[in-house]
Amino acid sequence: MHRRIFEDDHEAYRDTVREYLMREVVPYYGEWETKHLVDRAAWLAAGKSGIIGLAVPTEYGGPGESDYRYRYVVAEEIARTSTTSFGLGLGLQDDVTIPYISDLGTAEQKQRWLPGMATGELICAIAMTEPGTGSDLQGIKTTAVRDGDEWILNGQKTFITSGIHADLVIVAARTEPEAGSQALSLFVVERGTEGFTRGRTLEKVGFAAQDTAELSFLNVRLPETNLLGTEGRGLMHLMERLPRERLSIAVSAIASARAAYEWTVSYVFERKAFGQPIGDFQNTRFALAEMLTEINVTQNYIDNAVLALNQGELTAAEAAQAKWWTTELQQRVVNRCVQLHGGYGYMMEYPIARAYVDSRIQTIYGGTTEIMKEIIGREIARQR
Template identity: 50%
Template sequence: MSSVALPRTIFDESHNDFRDIVRRFVEREVTPHLDAWTEAGRVDRSLFERAGATGLLGISAPARYGGGDVDDFRYNAIVIEELARAGATAVSMSLCGFNDLIAPYFIDFGSDEQNRRWLAPMVAGERIGAIAMTEPGTGSDLAAIATTARPDGDDFVLNGSKTFISNGLLADVVIVVARTDAAAGRGGFSLLVVEDGMPGFTRSGPVKKIGLGAQDTAELSFADVRVPRANVLGSPGDGWTQLRRNLPIERLHIATTSMARMRATFDQALSYSMERTAFGQRIADFQANRFYLAELATQIEVAQVFVDRCILDAATGRLDAVTAAMAKWWVTELHQKVIDRALQLHGGYGYTREYPVAHDYMDSRVATIYGGTTEIMKEIIGRRLTRED
């Protein structure tokens, strides 16, 4: 059985062909290794090389850097959906995290020299990237970032720490958000590229999380790290504007992940309820359960239509911060509801790792937190609604 009730019209034949490529890649290169990667706390570096060779990295990057040269978020969404459908949300954060959270900063703000030096090897999967925003004392409050980068001749001297950094242990290249001018407020942030091996740059981890075991999450520390001015993306002081430009895509990335994963979880719960019997009848035949299934199926379809609209907006450069915030909080919160009901339908078995719903239960909880909490998303929306123009 499947929850699919409404046809999705945002994809054409070329997208469907690409989906077939991604699905085969996931079946061949991801699914067989998930348990081992979860045990190791990170994916194998070779995954990036295989993804690069298949054309799954740097989809929107210019061809001169080895990218797909296709600025169409529908392709990005397909990679997200296929990994999420397979229960590989942690892997999606590694691969799709590069496409949606890291590559855009190089594509939009990197010089040709910087992109040949860093972007091209990352697109090929030869090097791995990360972005470091969150700090131990700031959480979703980016304006409170305390990491500093003091100008000193041809360098910036970087001091501070970052936490919950995806790909933090594997990364060869890290975009670090830091204050380069303490007196300039939001105009004092810059994006600095820190490279593995720079003196004073250390990391620890992986952070022991309750879910997303295969996702390399680390803490980074910077003690008088000398970062050349040539490693600044864009111009010093542009960091806040650069972050605001890409955060809507990051939030749609999270919403798309939750959307695909909740549909897979619902389908599994529906199938289970059709097969499992209790008190002489199928679980699905109890009226209360039929009502739960009907409610969730309807909410999933409504959410999918909205997410598809956002994907199209992103593909055409029209996605705005408020719409992305709406998608992020609504879909991730709905995901929690779907998982809760799906696990309940599984009964005691839902609480065992034998069934995918248990993994989804652990992996999905953080979606309402990272990328900006649900409360921050509502604040973004509320401020726009009550603003007097």
């Protein structure tokens, strides 16, 4: 039997998250999907309800909660309500950008940005991917050239999550053309900086309400105080934080798989065919049995990975295993659940249809399945 890792405080927090989603997100979600943008009021309400900025230290206005199980609760409730476009933005803020600022920022940078990130007033994006560069971070062509006590940033980024809403963008740029792994540095570009422009909101297959954009930087002048972390250590900074990002995707994937399964169980025992619920057909029962088993077995691995992250013990290879397996499982489960819904599974008014289009990207962003297997394979070879 699957044994969950949550305690009473986590379940009490779950009630808070559910109440927030039902009040501030669910009633408006369809409108956001149509206009391809989440209302910023939902972000501000999330800050007031303690739904974002959980790990922001208390001295910078956050709750200072480092236990990832609280983020796990948020991911599960987002999946249950099928509001994953909104959840993607929250995940980026809490699991990716806030840790960059908290871990790498100077005291001045933390004071400047973290309080607003904790309240939802400042939305942050991270810009790594370029039109010609995906998973190969060493292929980044965006440049930052020192000019006195400033940096001049030039380049283009694409597929940037929260690209339209972003008030801050962490940008990976090449600062030493021939320095190999020490060629990259990270910079924070703020809204309104001259030369920083956004393209159109990109039309995606899924995650319709989540704003994804192209960003351009033309002779953007940045003060030294906008360099994040150590010059020339950008690639290392990125690699060190990818395990948490990949676990975040894995947590979302397993939560979404379970939500799809539970919607389908309810549907097949209500829907009738040939005079009986379709859940009473052997094929349906076998499909449900297979999905439940895979979900429960996988969830145990993810639960253990979350506890390892809490202890600072989650390795890159373990996070890669979690990421590729759960996202591939999510696609298998959602696809089978659509089939069991029949024609209704293809109607966007049903959450399973939204889950179907939202799930496809999961095996691609944050590192493709193929890249994850390469990371794991290299670790196996290294240990020989």
